[in-house]
Amino acid sequence: MITRIRAASLLLSVICWAGVGPVSLAATDSPLLFVDVAAEAGLEAPTWCGGLEKPHLLESGGTGLALFDYDVDGDLDLFLVNGWRLDRTEIAERGRNLLYRNEGDGLFRDVTERAGVGDDQWGTGVTTGDLDGDRLPDLFVTSFGTDILYRNQGDGTFVPVAESPSVEGWSTGAVFFDSDADGDQDLFVAGYVDATLEEVLFAEPTLVWEGLNVMVGPFGLDGLGNHFFRNLGDGRFEDVTKESGLEDVGLFYSFAVSALDLDGDRDLDLYVTNDSNPNYLYRNNGAGVFEEVGLWSGAALDGMGNAQAGMGMAAGDLDNDGLPDLFVSNFWKDVSTFYRNLGDFIFEDATLELGLRQSTYLPLSWGTTLSDLDHDGGLEIFIANGHIFPQADQAPPSSQTSFRQANVLLLNEGGRFVDVSDRSGPGLEVVESSRGLAVGDIDFDGDLDLAVSNVDAPPTLLRNDSERRGSWLMIDAPEALRVTVETGSRQLIRHRVIAASYVSVNDERFHLGLGKTDRVPKLTLLWPDGSQKVLTDVGVDRVLVFRR
Amino acid sequence: MTKKVSLVVMAIALVALPTMAQKTPEKVVAAYDALANIILDMREAEHDFVVAVLDGHMHGAKMLFKKGDYEGAAAEMALVANEGDNAVGGVRKRLLEGGHHFNAEGEEQGIFEPGYVVVNREAKKKMLAASSALRQAKDDVARKAAWDDFAGVAKPLLAGE
Numbered sequence: 177m178i179t180r181i182r183a184a185s186l187l188l189s190v191i192c193w194a195g196v197g198p199v200s201l202a203a204t205d206s207p208l209l210f211v212d213v214a215a216e217a218g219l220e221a222p223t224w225c226g227g228l229e230k231p232h233l234l235e236s237g238g239t240g241l242a243l244f245d246y247d248v249d250g251d252l253d254l255f256l257v258n259g260w261r262l263d264r265t266e267i268a269e270r271g272r273n274l275l276y277r278n279e280g281d282g283l284f285r286d287v288t289e290r291a292g293v294g295d296d297q298w299g300t301g302v303t304t305g306d307l308d309g310d311r312l313p314d315l316f317v318t319s320f321g322t323d324i325l326y327r328n329q330g331d332g333t334f335v336p337v338a339e340s341p342s343v344e345g346w347s348t349g350a351v352f353f354d355s356d357a358d359g360d361q362d363l364f365v366a367g368y369v370d371a372t373l374e375e376v377l378f379a380e381p382t383l384v385w386e387g388l389n390v391m392v393g394p395f396g397l398d399g400l401g402n403h404f405f406r407n408l409g410d411g412r413f414e415d416v417t418k419e420s421g422l423e424d425v426g427l428f429y430s431f432a433v434s435a436l437d438l439d440g441d442r443d444l445d446l447y448v449t450n451d452s453n454p455n456y457l458y459r460n461n462g463a464g465v466f467e468e469v470g471l472w473s474g475a476a477l478d479g480m481g482n483a484q485a486g487m488g489m490a491a492g493d494l495d496n497d498g499l500p501d502l503f504v505s506n507f508w509k510d511v512s513t514f515y516r517n518l519g520d521f522i523f524e525d526a527t528l529e530l531g532l533r534q535s536t537y538l539p540l541s542w543g544t545t546l547s548d549l550d551h552d553g554g555l556e557i558f559i560a561n562g563h564i565f566p567q568a569d570q571a572p573p574s575s576q577t578s579f580r581q582a583n584v585l586l587l588n589e590g591g592r593f594v595d596v597s598d599r600s601g602p603g604l605e606v607v608e609s610s611r612g613l614a615v616g617d618i619d620f621d622g623d624l625d626l627a628v629s630n631v632d633a634p635p636t637l638l639r640n641d642s643e644r645r646g647s648w649l650m651i652d653a654p655e656a657l658r659v660t661v662e663t664g665s666r667q668l669i670r671h672r673v674i675a676a677s678y679v680s681v682n683d684e685r686f687h688l689g690l691g692k693t694d695r696v697p698k699l700t701l702l703w704p705d706g707s708q709k710v711l712t713d714v715g716v717d718r719v720l721v722f723r724r
Numbered sequence: 725m726t727k728k729v730s731l732v733v734m735a736i737a738l739v740a741l742p743t744m745a746q747k748t749p750e751k752v753v754a755a756y757d758a759l760a761n762i763i764l765d766m767r768e769a770e771h772d773f774v775v776a777v778l779d780g781h782m783h784g785a786k787m788l789f790k791k792g793d794y795e796g797a798a799a800e801m802a803l804v805a806n807e808g809d810n811a812v813g814g815v816r817k818r819l820l821e822g823g824h825h826f827n828a829e830g831e832e833q834g835i836f837e838p839g840y841v842v843v844n845r846e847a848k849k850k851m852l853a854a855s856s857a858l859r860q861a862k863d864d865v866a867r868k869a870a871w872d873d874f875a876g877v878a879k880p881l882l883a884g885e
Contacts (some may be wrong), residue, residue, distance in 0.1 A: 397822050400816075418725070426814030453813065468810065471794075472802035472855050481805065481848040482837065522859050 206596035207550045207643040208585060209413060210626065211602030212636040217284045219254070224271040225328050225631045227262035228565060233369060233393035234346060234381035235262070236564035237431075238542070238611025238631045240679030241303035246291070252276040252616045252683055254627060256635060257299035257317060265377045265526040270296040271594035273317060273531070278618060291525040292334050297321040301612075301679025303351020305361045306654075307337075308411060318341075318365060318679065320376075321585055323695065325363075339404035343714050345366050351675035353435035353444045355420070356464030357704060360407040364422065364429035366448060367400030386571040391564070391649040392580055394451050399427030402448065406464070421458070421466040422446070428453035432489045434676035436500055437657055439521055442704050444674070447475070449504055450485030452569075475502060475515045477526030484510055486614070488678030492546030492555045493592070493669045494530075498660075500671045505541030505678070508577055512544070512559065532557075532586070535595040539581050540564065543613025543678035549625050551689030552645035553668055554588035560628050560678070562609030580607045582626065603638040610636070616683030622648045622717055624687055629680070646691035647716035653701055659686045666691075690716055700723055728762055737847040770826060777808050778882055789858075789871055798858040801874050805851035816840075851876045857881045 193644035214220070225234025239257040246253050252486035260269030273293040288294040298320040304313045311329035323342040326334035344366045352361040381389040383396075401424040405413035417423055424430065429451040435444040439459070446466060446483035448456040457700060458466035470476030478484055491500045499517040501631050506512050510535050515523040527533060539561035546555040561581040565571075568579045585595040585600050612629035619625065627637040651659050661668045671687045690696065696714040701722060703709075709722065785800035803809050816839040819826075828837035835844050843851075853882070854874035861867040 395817070398821070399817065425809070425811040426817060428810070428814070428817070453817065454810070456810075469799070471806050471809075471852075472799045472859065474852070474856050477806075477852070481845065481852050518860070520859070522856060524856070 182635065183621070184283065196220070202613040206587060206599045207645055208224075208556070208583070208596055209601035209641045210638040210642070211601055211641055212603045212606050213282070213639045216637055217282060217637055218286070219256075219276065220634050220638055221256075221274060221286075222270060222633050223258045223635070224261040224273075225259040225262060226376075227268075228708040229264075229381065230564075231381040231391050232371070232376040233372060233391050233397060233564075234298070234376050236391065236393075237300060237346075237348070237368070237679075238562070238609070238627050238679075239299055240318075240543075240612035240677075240698050241614050241629045241635060242302045242304055242315070242366075242681035243614040243627055243683050245305045246260050246313055246334075246421065247277065247313075248312065248330060250332075251280055251620065252618050253278045254284055254614075254618075254635075254637075255293070255302055255315065255681075256272075256629060257302050257612075257679070258296075259300070259320075260298045261632070262377070267377075271299075272296045272570050273299050280565045282619070290326045292336075293317075293326055294447075294618070295319075295324055295336075299349060301348050302681055303350040303352055303363075303675055304681050304684075305363070307361060307363075307407065309360060311654075313632075314352075314367075315489055316363065318343070318350050318353065318374075320371075322487055323350075323365065323680075333404045339412060343400065344401045345370050345400045347480060348431050349398070349417070349433035349448070349679050350421055351433045351435045351446075352534060353446075353674050354704070355404075355435075355444060355460060355466075357443065357462065358409070358464075360409050362407050362486060362531055363413060363624065364402065364433055364435070364446060365405070366433050367404050367424065368429050368431065368451070370398040370400040381551055381567075385565065385567070387576050388565070388567040388570055390567050394429040399424075399429050401427055402430050417479035420464060421468070424456075426453060428456070430456070431487055431631060431655060432678050434489060434491060435674040436491055436671055436676075438500060438517060440499060442657060442702070442706060444672075444704075447489060447491070447502060449489050450483075450484045451487065452483065453486075453682065455504065457651070466662045466665075468484065469521055473521045474523040474525070478511075478513050479527070484513060487540075488542045488544045489676050489678055490546040490557070491663065491671065491673045493671060494546065494555055494588075496667055496669055497671050500673065501546075501686055503544060503546055503557065505536070505544045508540040508563060509537060512541050531592045531594070533636070535584050535586060535593070535597070537623055539578050540577070541584075542611045543628065543680055545613060545677060545682065546616050548578050548687065548689035549585075549624055550587070550642050550645045551623065551648050551691070552588075553666065553689050553691040554591070557584075558613065558615075558626055559584040560610035560613045562611060562631060565593075580609045581708075582607050583610055601641065603636070606636050608633050608636065610679040611678060613677045614680045614682055615677075617650065617687070622650065646688060647693060649686075649688045649696065649709055649714070649716060650719040651686040651701070651722070652719060653689070653722035654684060654700045655703055656686070656722065657704055658702040659688065660702070661688055661690065662700075663690060663693050664697055668697045670696065685719075737865070767826070773842055774807060775882055776803050776883075777812060778878075779841060781808070782878055782882060785874070789867075794858055794867060797871075798855045801851060801855040801858065801878075804874075804878050805843060805848045805879065807840050807848075847877050847881055850874075 261269040325340035446458040457470035502515040516526040543560040607629035788797035827836040858870035
């Protein structure tokens with residue numbers, strides 16, 4: 177099956193990258209078309225996460241990935257976090273993290289060694305940011321062990337920062353953001369479970385699930401606290417978790433994190449998904465001090481009041497009311513939840529109303545995005561899926577699951593979502609146990625492509641060959657909080673959403689699908705200090721760059 | 725605490741047990757009886773403890789509501805619904821990790837969430853809805869309605885009805 181898919185991918189990619197253009201979609205009712213071009217792009221190295229049977233929970237989480245322009249040459253490069261391969265109680269291979277340079281011709285070249293980022297700890301996630309204000313993206317890699325901060329030297333190489341902030345143990349999601357408007361980026365790092373390597377190597381699958389013995393957790397394992405590090409401005413970071421109000425008092429099992437302005441007061445708030453526990457929503461008072469308001473805001477639990485197994489998350493303004501909504505991916509046989517932002521930190525569960533239940537109930541979901549994939553102005557949802565138990569393949573038919581699962585693509589049709597996963601090209605037929613997701617335009621054609629990390633397999637690189645339902649704009653404005661585009665008939669708002677997905681990094685530029693228009697009458701950028709930049713009569717299908 | 729109790733019982737047993745026991749010594753039976761009281765009282769103590777936590781949040785909600793701090797009141801109401809804040813949730817998580825389920829049968833029947841002692845699922849949902857309604861209320865009539873909805877659920881729960 178996979179061979180057939182890869183062959184189809186290759187054929188389509190040759191057609192499209194040779195300049196013939198996207199394949200016609202006349203025979204299907206989905207405008208979306210994705211082709212997996214990972215193999216021909218040179219992305220053939222697998223990323224590991226434990227052994228075949230996976231008796232310890234650490235072997236379930238997979239690894240993240242980042243689409244970012246490390247060499248500032250204008251295209252998106254790919255960083256893949258790697259774990260270890262285990263053979264029962266032995267370490268068979270310490271996987272190295274991998275950095276691939278986008279060569280601009282469809283190929284990605286492994287530059288790990290030259291760049292100096294090939295650490296071989298058991299990596300889990302990644303985030304990018306600018307720790308020293310030199311406009312070069314630095315890297316922070318979370319690990320089962322000691323996290324590493326790499327400073328970008330601007331010559332294609334990185335150096336590990338000697339006193340890197342770190343959460344010792346199994347850290348997961350992380351995000352760089354300026355919490356206190358002092359001009360530098362602070363760092364939040366999520367912790368998941370406190371475990372030792374010995375516990376991982378000698379774990380036994382003692383939990384009975386669907387009549388099968390599987391790994392224990394997360395209940396039964398000790399939680400690991402989240403940490404917040406303030407950037408002191410001189411290359412050092414100080415752990416200010418408690419005084420910033422970000423103490424993880426419940427030691428909940430945290431995965432994905434995102435910094436974004438949820439209430440329009442121009443500071444960045446923080447959302448953290450928690451596995452099997454209420455999610456955290458931290459309101460920023462503007463000075464980098466936070467208050468946890470998840471429970472009463474309605475964004476910690478589902479509409480029934482239940483804590484879910486929060487894995488990944490995405491954010492975006494689905495209803496164009498100026499406020500970003502939240503989407504949280506969850507476990508098998510539990511829906512992923514859409515929290516509509518009503519303003520003033522009030523959220524309501526609108527999952528059923530938007531038609532999201534059926535497509536998200538059976539998959540076990542991880543990295544996700546709210547992105548306009550067809551340029552009609554509406555945000556689509558993509559979800560990377562895969563079970564945590566390899567034993568799922570032996571589960572009774574009633575479980576309706578498997579370790580490797582197809583990813584899900586939901587088309588936005590006027591505010592309701594239609595599952596077009598089965599008719600959106602060969603890229604959606606790839607079946608792996610997927611985890612991380614990074615979104616960005618890898619081939620400079622203006623639409624968003626998707627990079628997906630898979631457990632014990634190479635990544636999937638889904639090139640977007642979809643039918644265009646409109647024109648587009650890409651806006652490179654790293655400090656801006658929000659972009660508003662008025663096209664005459666409607667207004668589109670896109671927010672700065674830092675990190676999100678699942679332990680992964682999306683391209684930081686704003687992307688807007690505009691619908692059918694050839695000019696934008698008015699475009700407004702908003703910065704955290706309240707200043708705005710207004711442009712009128714803007715051309716479309718281009719990248720706009722703003723620096724302050 | 726459990727370890728201490730175990731040590732006391734073992735010490736008494738070692739001292740009191742004859743080499744060829746025909747009858748369990750009275751001291752051992754008395755110690756076991758005392759332990760039984762502790763075990764049986766533990767359940768009631770846990771219930772009372774959680775009710776005390778919720779009483780605190782209920783009182784806080786009432787005071788803040790009277791003061792006109794509706795966001796604060798709504799936050800306290802949500803904490804009653806959630807059977808305490810995240811710190812209490814952390815303790816609940818530890819108990820679950822240790823295999824302790826206060827309402828094991830109720831959990832199996834879907835009435836209680838794992839680890840919850842007093843607040844059942846239905847009550848939780850109603851109190852969260854009331855908290856959200858209070859946050860969104862535009863006038864005093866709507867605020868009072870939200871409070872009444874909340875109190876109508878919370879008061880009987882805390883009274884053990």
